[in-house]
Amino acid sequence: MPNRFRIRTAALTAAAVVLPSLMAGCAGGFVDGELSSQKLIWKDCPAPSESEGGGSAPPPLPHGGRWQCTTMKAPLNWNDPTSGTIGIALIRVKSSGPPSKRIGSLVFNFGGPGGSGITALPAFAPDYETLRTRYDLVSFDPRGVGRSAGVECEDDQQLDAFFQQDMTPDTAAEQSTFLNSIKQFNKGCRQRSGRVLPYVRTTEAARDMDLMRKVLGDARLHYFGISYGTELGAVYAHLFPKNVGRAVLDAVVDPTGDPVQGSLAQAKGFQLALDNYARDxxxxxxxxxxxxxxxxxxxxxxxxxxxxxxxxxxxxxxxxxxxxxxxxxxxxxxxxxxxxxxxxxxxxxxxxxxxxxxxxxxxxxxGRNENGQYSNLIPANVAINCADQKPRYTVADVKAQLPRFRAASPLFGDYLAWGLLSCTNWPVAGAAVHPDVSAPGAPPILVIGNTGDPATPYEGARRMVQALGPGVGVELTYKGQGHGSYDSKNKCVQTAVNNYLLNGRVPAAGTVCS
Incomplete structure (x- = not known):
């Protein structure tokens, strides 16, 4: 999900980019020698923690399949192996098909950033039963999320007040209150989670996924990324192009724009969705x-x-x-x-x-449940966004942009424009204006754009294809409504994705489903 509307676009984030050769020189031996040989101990999953949203332990799938959970050790700081480790929480359900037909693990990231894969995968797994015939379905809490060194900033009462405040200030007094609330929120993040804040960038999560690939026993990472998960998957492809297996990017983040451009695109996307709702x-x-x-x-x-x-x-x-x-x-x-x-x-x-x-x-x-408890969705969202994105905006910047935002969306423009201040006074410097997702040498990656997507507007899919580079991104268009395409149950989309992931048949570039 951006800082303000939960699903992240490049408008409100940008991934850190560190050359693979530099990273390999710093941490490769440590990982290869110790962490990549770790043995995962899978056990029945406990109930989700409060930071993951709470609730009951995931029940078995309707057609069989028991959920198992474990924790993988990863370096806190991939640049400094002596910094210690953190635990990355994983969940899986094994393949339902014969072992001889099993391809490997299919790793999911459902977006956010800040969304818990430990809770999301069991919730959405019935949609992926066809894929489970040849894959173990796997997801995880990325670093900073849920049980993976989850970021904490404020308690439940403070978050209630934070989300009740006026986030589109009209007066000097409202503006002062709003800016102070951001300052206090960010201060709370530093006080409660300062140790992990510098290390929750998307590049770190991508490196965690390559370690995950190794300890899961897969020669290639087979991947299904949704929303922010498309950016994470594309950054992985940039860092590890030779390790990419079959990968799907659905509800695609535009990797090319700066934060203002991305927020403007999202304002237009939500306005389009509102227009479509009103007509319907x-x-x-x-x-x-x-x-x-x-x-x-x-x-x-x-x-x-x-x-x-x-x-x-x-x-x-x-x-x-x-x-x-x-x-x-x-x-x-x-x-x-x-x-x-x-x-x-x-x-x-x-x-x-x-x-x-x-x-x-x-x-x-x-991320608030009916008992008044918050998951760490928003703290993690802000922490990852602010560690990733380099720009830091001022009130003057926002006021200068307000006319453009209001023209893009009379309803959501002010809200998204003021949201550009979320990283003001953040204790960690941002890494880049936008992520580098160029992936020469990677195999074909299926990139799906939905023409009616409010949170990750359709244009982002084509820009992702271009940014991945020649021969890598394969674009598929879904003429639909809502955020994402595969979960729309559209048969054309699901057939194309299933044939690619299960049988390796890449759909023709430019395929259109409606």
Missing amino acids: CTSKSTGCPVGRTPSDVKNRIAKLLKDLDEKPIPGIFPRRLTQTAATNGIAQALYSKDFWGYLTEGLVQAYAGNGKVLMALSDALN
């Missing part, structure tokens, strides 16, 4: 309960947000639905067409003075 709602024969025409729907939402800026309404007791929480809730509902019904219900309630549904959607975006 008003096209129904039963009528749209939140507006007569698409323009009416959007105008009423804009008025709601303006009213909430002045006077919040009751949400989930004792909290009230603020303008910020409502904006978050609307954004969460636009991630999938399956959520549009919840958005309609939430808007109907909010117009009647009840903010519970929109607040529940906002809580989901921020």
